[in-house]
Amino acid sequence: MARLKVRISFPDRCKGCGLCAHFCPKEALVVGRNRNVQGYRVVEVVAYEKCTGCGICYLMCPDVVLEVK
Numbered sequence: 001m002a003r004l005k006v007r008i009s010f011p012d013r014c015k016g017c018g019l020c021a022h023f024c025p026k027e028a029l030v031v032g033r034n035r036n037v038q039g040y041r042v043v044e045v046v047a048y049e050k051c052t053g054c055g056i057c058y059l060m061c062p063d064v065v066l067e068v069k
Contacts, residue, residue: 005053006053006066006068012037013065016042025052028045028051029057
C-alpha cells in the first residue's frame with residue numbers, strides 16, 4: 001500500500017503564512033526562500049521522507065496550496 005505524501009500543488013496561491021509548517025508534527029515543511037509571482041515566500045517540503053500523510057498541513061492552509069496524495 002502506497003503512503004500518502006504532501007505536495008505543493010499551487011505555489012502561486014501561497015502567502016507564506018507558515019500555518020502548515022507550524023502545525024506539521026514531523027517538521028517536514030518550512031517557509032522557504034523562493035518567492036512566487038506575488039512576491040510571497042513559498043512553503044517547501046524539506047523532509048519528504050518524514051511526511052506521514054496525516055493531512056494536518058492541508059487542513060491548516062487557508063489558501064488551499066497543498067495536496068496530500
